[in-house]
Amino acid sequence: MSCDQRYPFPQVFLVDEGGGQRSPATPPNLIPCWSFPQARETVRSHSKSRGCMGVSCSAAMIVLMLFLLVFAALGFEAWQILRLQEKLKNVEKVRTDTHTHTHTHTQSTLQNFVFFKNGILHCVEYFLEKTKKPAAHVLGRIVHQPSQMTLRWEPKAGQAFTSGEVAYKIEDGALQVNESGLYHVYSRVELIFKNCQPTSSFDHVVFVRRAGQSKLLTLMEAHRSGFCVQKPNGPWTAENYLGGGLQLMKFDRVYVNVSHPTYLSHSHYGNFFGLYKI
Template identity: 60%
Template sequence: MCSQRSLVSFAVVQHGAAPPGRIVESDAVPHKPERRQVWEVKVRHQHRRDNDYSVLCQAKTLQEPSRAEKLIGVGAEGAGKREERKESEEKAAAHMLGRVEKVAFRNTLRWDPRVGHAFTAGGVAYQVEDGALRVNRSGLYHVYSRVELIFRRCSPTSSFVHTVFVMRTGHPLRPLTLMEAHRAGFCSRAAEQAWTADSYLGSAVRLEERDRVLVNVSHPQHLSHSHDGNFFGLYQI
């Protein structure tokens, strides 16, 4: 006879009552009559002795909600709750690729969230209106950005500034600089010619819930048209 435990050993089956290897269900009465116990039985070992088959089994109880509980939704999560739990268990992360601009060149860059391997996960949202990645969880994040610029008539005085900053609730008009690079002296001293320069920024930073992270470039008109050459992202550590 099975005891009321999650893992139990039970049953001595007389010879002829059940053939070797047959799965036998327990007739144990559940402790709570209003809930139905489903016994999942697995034969682990058997041997024959004195014309008896002694079957050693393990059983695991699986709780299943009653019909009344199912009707009122107890014990069964809705699709919305499952999605919320899945999202909360995902690591907060995002990766944006460069967007080709042909008319308006903004210092605060916009990104393409749908091309290639761009994605958002774990509650991070991309804001189309200002190019920001908004985080919905406070914590430590690795934030990174790369930009690639092509100067058609590069000279020794050519330069640019690459900045990653955050707009924080409570400080709407004051951007907080997270990282910044000043690039200069990358062009040849020879006659003016086309030249490519890049900048990569990456660091671990502490972000707060609802922070908006953005990227600035001082000369956006020189950005290359490469999606993979320009990117921006973050992930929670």
């Protein structure tokens, strides 16, 4: 720092302890100049306090700790996901082994049956659980007994089956339910009239014989007539379907009657009878 000497300043004299004057420490024509080191130190200390990239070191440490916590949480979540994946693999392996041992049983419980309803083909697939659901589907069987109006059925041919608490009684053609509940009962019959007349008709009845009661209980009934008007004196095929939800009691026996059993077609899938618990 330089000082301009063009302007006169009073001389400065130093006085000793004895009160005598001493010659000035600096020539009279020179003016002492002082700097401000304390201010520079203050600025320097402020610049040092700024620390890391203009941010204090304490704030930088806090941010670093937050990042470490986030990465630790992500690592913990990834570890949990890996554990869950390992558990799922073990469960899938157990299920595969179980399926291998029970494949035959599962196949025997998966049943398909086909029935007609008002001329429309419906395919119904049943998966029967370990505790088999009460169900049955039996197909038509031609019996050469003209006076026998109560129909007999095939319980094992084709798609026919019985399952759970339902049994087919071969001696009288009944489906016996051994568990009370609400059941869907259905039946379809197909008759062929070789010489159909305008007065031709037939009855289709589903009834039940209940334990402890001598009287038969009609569940569903249909009367078909007037189907030979367009082509009298010629062959004609007529069909009827009955179906509905009905309350059945334990040991009930359900039957199907047709007024003209000799006219029944020989189609297994045209004549069928069944029920299943809802």
